[in-house]
Amino acid sequence: MLPEEHIRRNRQATLAICLFMLILLFSVIFAFGFALGFPPILSFAVGLPVALLYVTLSYSFSVQSVISAAKARPANPRNRREKLYMYRVEEMAIAAGLPVPSAYVQESSDINAFATGKTPEESIICVTTGALERLNSEELEGVMSHEMSHIANHDILVMTVTVGVVGAIALIAEILLRSLFWGAGRQRNKNAGPLILVAVIFAILAPLFSRLAYLLMSRRREYLADANGAMLTRNPAGLASALEKIRGDLPDDPKGSRTMAPLYIANPFKRSRRGSIWATHPSLDERITRLKAM
Amino acid sequence: MLWILLLGAIALLFIVLTPAYYYNRIIRAENRIDNAWAQIDVQLQRRAELIPNLVETVKGYMEHEREVLEAVTRARASLMQADTRQENIEADSQLQGALKSLFAVAEQYPDLKANQNFLQLQDELSHTENKVAYARQHYNDSVLRYNNAIETLPGRWFAGLMGKTERDMLQIPDELREPPQVSF
Numbered sequence: 106m107l108p109e110e111h112i113r114r115n116r117q118a119t120l121a122i123c124l125f126m127l128i129l130l131f132s133v134i135f136a137f138g139f140a141l142g143f144p145p146i147l148s149f150a151v152g153l154p155v156a157l158l159y160v161t162l163s164y165s166f167s168v169q170s171v172i173s174a175a176k177a178r179p180a181n182p183r184n185r186r187e188k189l190y191m192y193r194v195e196e197m198a199i200a201a202g203l204p205v206p207s208a209y210v211q212e213s214s215d216i217n218a219f220a221t222g223k224t225p226e227e228s229i230i231c232v233t234t235g236a237l238e239r240l241n242s243e244e245l246e247g248v249m250s251h252e253m254s255h256i257a258n259h260d261i262l263v264m265t266v267t268v269g270v271v272g273a274i275a276l277i278a279e280i281l282l283r284s285l286f287w288g289a290g291r292q293r294n295k296n297a298g299p300l301i302l303v304a305v306i307f308a309i310l311a312p313l314f315s316r317l318a319y320l321l322m323s324r325r326r327e328y329l330a331d332a333n334g335a336m337l338t339r340n341p342a343g344l345a346s347a348l349e350k351i352r353g354d355l356p357d358d359p360k361g362s363r364t365m366a367p368l369y370i371a372n373p374f375k376r377s378r379r380g381s382i383w384a385t386h387p388s389l390d391e392r393i394t395r396l397k398a399m
Numbered sequence: 400m401l402w403i404l405l406l407g408a409i410a411l412l413f414i415v416l417t418p419a420y421y422y423n424r425i426i427r428a429e430n431r432i433d434n435a436w437a438q439i440d441v442q443l444q445r446r447a448e449l450i451p452n453l454v455e456t457v458k459g460y461m462e463h464e465r466e467v468l469e470a471v472t473r474a475r476a477s478l479m480q481a482d483t484r485q486e487n488i489e490a491d492s493q494l495q496g497a498l499k500s501l502f503a504v505a506e507q508y509p510d511l512k513a514n515q516n517f518l519q520l521q522d523e524l525s526h527t528e529n530k531v532a533y534a535r536q537h538y539n540d541s542v543l544r545y546n547n548a549i550e551t552l553p554g555r556w557f558a559g560l561m562g563k564t565e566r567d568m569l570q571i572p573d574e575l576r577e578p579p580q581v582s583f
Contacts, residue, residue: 185522192526199438200533202431202541339536 111329112259119263123160126270130156133306160270167269168229171221172209174272174365177231180208186237193246194230197253200337206230206256216240216351219368220252221265228256239354240347247344250334251370257333260326264368272365331392335399345396352389421557428545432566435538436484442530443478443491449527450475450494453520457501460511467504470497488535488569495528539568 131152138148163170180187191208198205206220209231216236222228230252232245240248255261335341351371366372371389454468461468474494481487502521505511512518546565549558558564 185518189522189526192522192529196526196529196533199442199530200537202435202438202537337533 108258115259115263119266122263122267122270123164126274127156127160130159159273163270163273164266167265168221168223170269170273171219171265171365171368172229172231174268175209175211175219175231177209177211177229180210189242190232190237190245193242193249194253197246197249197337200250201253201257203253203257204228206253210234210237216347216354217369217371218248218252219365219370220255220261221368222256222261223265224262225256225259228261230256240350243340243343244347244350246338247334247340247342247347248370250337251330251344252334253337254330254333255326258326258329260330268365268368327392328395331396332399335396341396341399345393348389348393348396352393417553418557421554422561425545425548425554425558425561425563428541428548429563431541432538432545435534435541439484439531439534439538440487442527442534443487446491446494446524446527446531447475447478449520449524453501453517453524456514456516456520457505457511460508460514461504464501464504467497467501471501473497484569485567488571491531492571498524498528535569535571542566542568 134152134155135145135148138152139145180191182188182191187208187210190210194208195205203225206222206228207230209229211217211231211233213233214235215233216239218230218232218236220228220230230249232248236245236248255264331341331344334344338344348371355371450471454472457468471494474490474497478487478490478494481490505517505521548554549563549565
């Protein structure tokens, strides 16, 4: 597939996700209104603006929500390790002929990285402190090249918006459930009924949405980013070696938000090494084999 | 009558749009090359700027290594004088070789290696070196794209009309691939 075609498909996928969420949210609100006996006009008048507002807001703030979900901060140039990381980011941007992304750091002992943003002109690359500590220069460069390729291919738009728009539902469900849980003891008013219903429905839907986010992240994107990354560094062994380190180090008890998982270079929640049709990422084994064959 | 008009309109659109498409494609590919060169140039400048600083820092520690320092200064001077793109690249690889020897010799001086300023300069110089290498790679990739655009049909016909000819890739000098010769 030509790069232009890949980019166009990513745009279409982004639009499709937003429209899908809009319709879904609207139908849920409408169905609630109907079930609770409100006149359809009222449900319509409430449902449409709410759904629109939700999609618009979560779309506009998707980059911020990804960054805050990862608890990422900008890299500190006074720290030598982070300075060298910023250097690697700049080098990869030059290799790809793109503007330099902002370099962010996530405090975590796992080895992982992700890229986010809506356009290649305003993009962000983030790595974990674990990656900075344990990857050597060549491996880090390989990881950067993979993320830079996601940026060049416009994968970051669809990935970020998916996590932002779809993930927000999961977040709302969590907040609702938690507030109900804490609120239940203090006040047992009669109006809590529909709220509980909403929360329960959200709680049922949330994992489905996360699953959906997983499915939308095509595995082809990962293979493509690996291959393009190798084209940038001319050194597939660097990325292969980084992936091997990640494979040997998948956390027993992954922290952080599950909805973020598709964004990372390797899914921290997948300990199983077999590929499955549900996986967002191809198995690390397969990716390493392909890189080594280049 | 109507269908003749319609057919004429479609043919006209085709005749106007096809050259426009190829014209834009070729110009864009050409701009990419010039832009890629600008990027290399920026990095070469940056490298040349860092050298006096480095020499100043190192001088006090490496009094017995005058030759190494002179080689670096000389290579910088020839980089500043380089005219064509290929000359620039050759002067830069000379400089790179000289720097490699300098850093290899620096290994012998623990005091120097502990100097924060030196460390920073070393980091930044190897960073600019990587940037030059990647910018050069991007330049050659861009040249390849451009050459493909003007050599394949039908781009070739339009390139002929536009007077565009093939561009040369940057040749990476051989000495760059050799390990540095350091004599103690």
